[in-house]
Amino acid sequence: MLADVGVTWYTWLEQGREVNPSEAVLVGVANALQCSPLETRHLFVLAGLTPPEATQVTVCEGISPGTRRMLDSLMPQPASIQKPNFDIVAWNDSFCRLMGVDFATLPEEDRNCIYLYLTHETWRSRIENRDVLPTFVSYFRAAMAEHRGDPAWENKLARFFAASSEFEALWHQRYEVRGVENQIKHFNHPQLGRFSLQQMYWYSAPRNGSRLLVYLPMDEAGEQALAWLDQH
Numbered sequence: 001m002l003a004d005v006g007v008t009w010y011t012w013l014e015q016g017r018e019v020n021p022s023e024a025v026l027v028g029v030a031n032a033l034q035c036s037p038l039e040t041r042h043l044f045v046l047a048g049l050t051p052p053e054a055t056q057v058t059v060c061e062g063i064s065p066g067t068r069r070m071l072d073s074l075m076p077q078p079a080s081i082q083k084p085n086f087d088i089v090a091w092n093d094s095f096c097r098l099m100g101v102d103f104a105t106l107p108e109e110d111r112n113c114i115y116l117y118l119t120h121e122t123w124r125s126r127i128e129n130r131d132v133l134p135t136f137v138s139y140f141r142a143a144m145a146e147h148r149g150d151p152a153w154e155n156k157l158a159r160f161f162a163a164s165s166e167f168e169a170l171w172h173q174r175y176e177v178r179g180v181e182n183q184i185k186h187f188n189h190p191q192l193g194r195f196s197l198q199q200m201y202w203y204s205a206p207r208n209g210s211r212l213l214v215y216l217p218m219d220e221a222g223e224q225a226l227a228w229l230d231q232h
Contacts, residue, residue, distance in 0.1 A: 063090045070212075076230030078197075078215040084143050085156055086113040086136075089210065097229045098187065098215065099123050112156070114140060118163040128186040128194065135178070137170045142177035185215065192228055195221045 021029070023044075063081060071079050071092040078095035080088050088111045091103050100122035103111055110116070114136045116123040140157070147153040161168040185199045197215040204212070217223040 074214060076226040077217075078226075078229065080213050081210050082113065082213055083210050084147075085153060086140070086143075087111060088113060094226065094229045095215075097232060098189070099126055100189075109159075114160060114167075115163060118160060118167060126187050126189060128188050129183075133164075133167060134170055134174060134176075137167065137174055138176040138178040139180055141171070141175070142179055145177070180211070184218070187225075189225065191232075192225045195225045197222050197225075 067081065067090060071081070071090055074094075075092055076094050078098040079092050080095045081090040082088055088103060096102055099116075101116065101120060110119075117127070117132060117136065118124075140160075144153050144157065157171075161171070180201055182198070182200050184196050186194065186196050188194050196218055198218050200214050200216060202212045202214070204210070215226075217226055
């Protein structure tokens, strides 16, 4: 067999019996299924084992003055700091203007990329990428796997369900897991029209709790859009 696992083990698995797979078995199964590194990590977490490549997680607690200065220095590039659960904990003015949201006036629990896409008409109308909701489902499923049983994450998911029956349906229908990735984002702004920016993520340390998101211009239209955001 491709995974080097016997027929009996597979039979027990199909019967729902407790099989307690070893690390070697999971590696074999992941290889047989041609899992990506993220999918392999997800498999280990679901089995209650430490992923082979796991390192200590450093959680970012609070936003330092240095981080605040960094966000401001990135102007006119829209930038924000996100937590693993997609909460937005810091931002610069260009990010607010790009998305049409004054984060300072929002309740803290509403400052979340997924929740805003589900509930905030202006935020949602600015984004023109396809399959945004299925992508968010796969992102959150992958992130939540490392926080199973955490009430804060369970409550966050329940809040998404309450906000959108479509999100809840996709959650129960699709089981894809994906890590956040750099991509081209397409926007439609009421004053600027349509333009595209390169979305880039950075982490201050390997697997750090929070990540920096910056939107960079790709062409003259993007540069003109950011120049406008810097002035308005």
